[in-house]
Amino acid sequence: MPRKSNKVSKALNAAVNRWKLKVDLKQQDASSSSSSLSSSPSLNVEMGSIVDLDYDETKDESKGEGGNKNSKLKIELPIIGDLFEICKSACGSRNLSVLIYTILRYLNITWRDTDGLLKNIGAYRCENAHKRAEIFISGDIEVFQEEGREGKYHETFYDMFPELEADAKLFAIESCSHKSADFTAIDLANFIDEKFYELTQTSKLDDALVRSVESCRLDLRRWGAKFQPNTQRPYFEGHERQDVITHRQEFISYFLQRKDLYYTITDGDQPVWKIPSHNPSILIFHDESTFKSGEMSAKRWTVEGHTPFFSKGRGRSYMISDFIVQHPSGPFFSLSDAEYGKAVKKFPSLSSDDDVLIYIRNSATAGINVGIEGYFDNGTILSQFERFFQLISFKQDFKGHDIVVVVDNARTHSAREYSINEFSKGIGTKCPADSIDYVDHTGKLVSISCSFTTGEYRGKTKGLLQLAKELKVPVRHSINLAELRALLAQHPAFQNVSKLEILGKKYNIKVIFCPKFHCELNAIEGLWCHMKQYVRKKSDQTFPTMLRLISESRDNFKERKIHMKLFRRFWRSIDAYSQGKSYAEVLSLFFGQACKSDVVSHRKITNSKLK
Numbered sequence: 001m002p003r004k005s006n007k008v009s010k011a012l013n014a015a016v017n018r019w020k021l022k023v024d025l026k027q028q029d030a031s032s033s034s035s036s037l038s039s040s041p042s043l044n045v046e047m048g049s050i051v052d053l054d055y056d057e058t059k060d061e062s063k064g065e066g067g068n069k070n071s072k073l074k075i076e077l078p079i080i081g082d083l084f085e086i087c088k089s090a091c092g093s094r095n096l097s098v099l100i101y102t103i104l105r106y107l108n109i110t111w112r113d114t115d116g117l118l119k120n121i122g123a124y125r126c127e128n129a130h131k132r133a134e135i136f137i138s139g140d141i142e143v144f145q146e147e148g149r150e151g152k153y154h155e156t157f158y159d160m161f162p163e164l165e166a167d168a169k170l171f172a173i174e175s176c177s178h179k180s181a182d183f184t185a186i187d188l189a190n191f192i193d194e195k196f197y198e199l200t201q202t203s204k205l206d207d208a209l210v211r212s213v214e215s216c217r218l219d220l221r222r223w224g225a226k227f228q229p230n231t232q233r234p235y236f237e238g239h240e241r242q243d244v245i246t247h248r249q250e251f252i253s254y255f256l257q258r259k260d261l262y263y264t265i266t267d268g269d270q271p272v273w274k275i276p277s278h279n280p281s282i283l284i285f286h287d288e289s290t291f292k293s294g295e296m297s298a299k300r301w302t303v304e305g306h307t308p309f310f311s312k313g314r315g316r317s318y319m320i321s322d323f324i325v326q327h328p329s330g331p332f333f334s335l336s337d338a339e340y341g342k343a344v345k346k347f348p349s350l351s352s353d354d355d356v357l358i359y360i361r362n363s364a365t366a367g368i369n370v371g372i373e374g375y376f377d378n379g380t381i382l383s384q385f386e387r388f389f390q391l392i393s394f395k396q397d398f399k400g401h402d403i404v405v406v407v408d409n410a411r412t413h414s415a416r417e418y419s420i421n422e423f424s425k426g427i428g429t430k431c432p433a434d435s436i437d438y439v440d441h442t443g444k445l446v447s448i449s450c451s452f453t454t455g456e457y458r459g460k461t462k463g464l465l466q467l468a469k470e471l472k473v474p475v476r477h478s479i480n481l482a483e484l485r486a487l488l489a490q491h492p493a494f495q496n497v498s499k500l501e502i503l504g505k506k507y508n509i510k511v512i513f514c515p516k517f518h519c520e521l522n523a524i525e526g527l528w529c530h531m532k533q534y535v536r537k538k539s540d541q542t543f544p545t546m547l548r549l550i551s552e553s554r555d556n557f558k559e560r561k562i563h564m565k566l567f568r569r570f571w572r573s574i575d576a577y578s579q580g581k582s583y584a585e586v587l588s589l590f591f592g593q594a595c596k597s598d599v600v601s602h603r604k605i606t607n608s609k610l611k
Helices: 006-018 025-030 077-091 093-106 111-120 126-138 141-147 162-176 185-200 213-222 242-257 337-346 378-392 463-470 481-488 499-506 525-538 543-559 562-578 583-590
Strands: 281-292 317-326 366-369 402-407 435-439 445-449 510-513
Touching: 077 093, 077 213, 093 111, 093 126, 111 126, 162 185, 162 213, 185 213, 242 562, 281 525, 317 378, 317 543, 317 562, 337 378, 366 378, 378 499, 463 481, 499 510, 525 543, 525 562, 543 562, 562 583
Parallel strands: 281 402, 402 510
Antiparallel strands: 281 317, 317 366, 435 445
C-alpha cells in the first residue's frame, strides 16, 4: 500500500485520538449488565475523555432551570425515515447509517435499540454499520471512502421508467384532489406496482412491491404534497355549481361590455389612472366587517421573562359598513363641507343623529357597537344606502357620471320587497304588499293593487287566487296553495328585485350583486384584510385603542395606495374568468399564498338580469 499523505495521516491521528475501539467480547461479558451487548460484534466507544455525561432520566426537563421546551418536539419514525431517504441521496445510505450508528452508540443507546431504529428507518443494520465503523476508526480512511461508492450518481427507478413517474404523479395529484381523505402512500405504492407490471408485461410472483411505501412517501413530498391538517386547504364548496357559474358569467359579461366606461388602473409597479373618454361611470364597492378588540397578531417577537400578558377572549366588537370608490378622488367617499351643506339643505334628515349607526363626518361610512346598538340588518343597510345615495348626487367630482354599486349577496342586502311564499290563497288572507308592480312583455309598467277598493270585499286583501285572475293566468278554482305558488312564481309580477335595487332606482343608481361565494370580485374585501392586519399588530386588546387604530388603518390604506392594486386585481379576475378560468385557478393566479383556508359562504343569488 502506498505511503499515506500528510492530510490522511493527520486525519488518522485525529480519529485515533477521538476514538478507541474495544472489540474483546470477553471484556464486554464481564462488564455490568446495563452496558452489556448482544452476541453480535459490538462497538463500545470510550467517552470519558471527551465528555462527562450525567444524564438523569428521572429529571423532568420541561421544568426548572435546565428545562428545554424543544424536548417536547414530537418526532415519529416515519419522519426520521423520510429524512433518511432525502439524506442518503446526497451521501449514500451506507455512510449515513454508520454516522447514525456511531452517534447512538456514543450516547450509550443499547445495541438492540440502535438496531431497531436503523431497521425502522430503512438504514443498514447494526452489524454492517459496526464493521464499517471499525474500518474508519482503524485508520483505513481510503478504504472507507472507496467502499462508499453509493454517494455517486446512479440510475434511479424513475430514470429507467420515466413514463411511470408521470402516471404516478398524475395519480397522486388526482387522489389528493378528492374530498375524501383516504389516500395514503400505500395506495401510491400499489398503483406503481400495478403499472410496473403492465408496462414491463411481466407477471407478479410475490407480494413484494417494486417501490417501497417509504420511497412513495418521499415521492409525494418531492412532488409538492404535504401531510397536514385536513382544514388547511382552500374552501371551494359551491363555487363551480351551475347556478353560481351562470350568475358569474352574467356578472362578468356585464362589466366586460362596459369596461371602457370605467376608471381603470394601468399595469406596472407604479400604477396610474386610465380615464374613460366618453360616458364615464364610477364603480363603487360596499361591504361590512366586524372588528374584535381581543384579536391580535398571530406571531410576535418575545424574550423570555419579558413577555406581556394577553387576554384570551375576543373582546368587544365593532362593525363597520364602508364603501371604496374606483375614481381618482377615492378611495373613500366623503363630501367637502360646502358640498355637505348643500346636501343638508335638500335632505335635512342628513344632519339628524342616527339612533343606531355612527357615521364618519360628511360621509356614509357607518359603524355600530355590536351587542349594544344591535347589528347591521336589512333595515340599517337600507338607511345607510339612502344616506349614501342622497350624498352622492352632491359630489362635484361625480357630476355627469353613471354610478354602479357592487355589493355581496348577503341577506342583509338582497332582501326582497315581497316573496310569493308570503302570500296566501283566499280573500282576506295574508298579503305582504300593498301593490304589485312589474314590467310586462311589451315593456309597459303594470301596477295591481293587492286589496279591493270597491264592492263587498272593499278593504280586504285579494289573495293569490284573485291576483292570478287579474294577471290573466288560467287556474282551477280548486288548485291548492303550493301548486298556485309554483305556477305564479314564473310570472314577471313575482320575479321582483331586492329592496336595495329598488332604492337605487329611486336615485338613478344601479346596484349589482356579486355572484355567490365570490368575494374576490368585491374589491373592498382587500380593505378589511389590510385594516385588520394593521389593527391586530398594534392592538393592546382594549376597545378604545381598537377604535383609534381602525381610523389609523384607513389612513394607512389610502397613503399606501393599496386600493389601486385591489381595483386592478378586480379587472384581472374579470378577464381571467372571461377566458374560462375556474375559481380555484383565479385564486392561484392573483391571490397565491394570501388565499384563506375558507371563504365566507353567502346565502343568496339575486340580480340575475344584469341589463
